[in-house]
Amino acid sequence: MTLKEFTRYASLHGANLDRWPVKITLAARDLLDRSQEARDVLADAALTDELLDQAAVPNVSADREQRVFDRIAARIAEQTVPESVPWFVAKSPIRIAPTAGFLAMMGFLGFLSYTQGLLPMPSSTPSHDMSGVMIVSYLGEIR
């Protein structure tokens, strides 16, 4: 391992060799034994590590954790649709009484219209005038 490589690993992983990739640890220790510069680089990285260790650790108390958990659970419960609803709670999609009343009213109005002649009804006698009829065969020819 060269000093340049060693410096790169130190600036990447810090001074703790246990956090370096396992395959290069042996070479790194070997260089440390031989090189004062490598030892200086590692001491320098250790100072940075020491400072980073003094960064505040976020205080995640059990209460705080529980509070967030409860909020998540509540939101999920709001979103969840119950699988089955008791018949006495559920509203049927079609309510029978209003629907039947509406259909009866429409039928009655239709009957009145027919019997009182309010609407023009087509004649029931067949017409023999075929002048306007055009028969098209399935082959598309006009007869």
Next chain:
Amino acid sequence: MADAAAGDSKAFGILTRRHLRRSIALAQRVSGNASDAEEIVQDAFLQIWANADRWRGDGTRFTTWLYRIVVNRSIDYRRRRTFAPLDAADEIADPAWSAETLVDGRKIGAEVDAAIAALPERQRAALSLCYHEEMTCAEASEVLQVSVSAMESLLVRARRVVRARLQPLIRQKDGARP
């Protein structure tokens, strides 16, 4: 996770409890705000629940998916508060600290926090994932969706910038050593 993906809310509850603490800590480190961190994590877990059926489990770790959402949301929240780190950064490189002040661990901790807070967001996320969450560069690169080499560059730059900002402290520490 497979049970949660099938809509089992009880299984999802267990999963949430298992990862909640670390997620809040990560969100707080990246966003720099405790109350934002709670909202971020809440939203992240709800997003996972809503999209749980998309979970394929094809080698991708659940934590990678979770942390990716947490980090991205934290960065979004952070962008809304862009004024905060700049205010803090003004106090960092003050060479006129007295020895008494430097001895005060809380003061040093605050300076370190400010130096980390002043980092660009992806460098800060890289530092949080690799240093504080002790993830490998490969794992962290999956979270940030960058190559391993890009992740290494982010981490090296983050450490270098923090170090440069805290140079007065380091000099002081060096001088204090026998």
